[in-house]
Amino acid sequence: MSSWHEFIFMGKHGAYVWSSYLMSLVVLLGLFIGFRMMLKSLKRQVQAEASAPESQKQKARKLKVSQAD
Template sequence: MSSWHEFIFMGKHGAYVWSSYLMTFFVLLGLFFGFRIMLRSLRKQVIAEANVKQSDKPKARKLKVSKAE
């Protein structure tokens, strides 16, 4: 690498390369923060469900399966 100028412009492909890196960075950043928000929401939901009294919880229904004749 003879100079920073050649590294930045990468033989006239610099705009494509650096914009690709930038878009990838923003997508990964969005995924990171999106999953953090989703995790917080799920954690609050689990804590809220754990704090509900056992008698207040809806009971699970049993499935009735009819046998095919």
């Protein structure tokens, strides 16, 4: 039992260590969920554009690139 107690409290640094792990996990989960939502949104946009009639499709725009003098 003593070894678990020492592991959890880590010599009075347990609160800092475990809260750091928790915050890292929250940030990583937030990034994962955010990117999944963005990917689903982009997929829906691409599918909607692909299934739209030709008259409603937007033409590809050419980017104007200025050259340095």
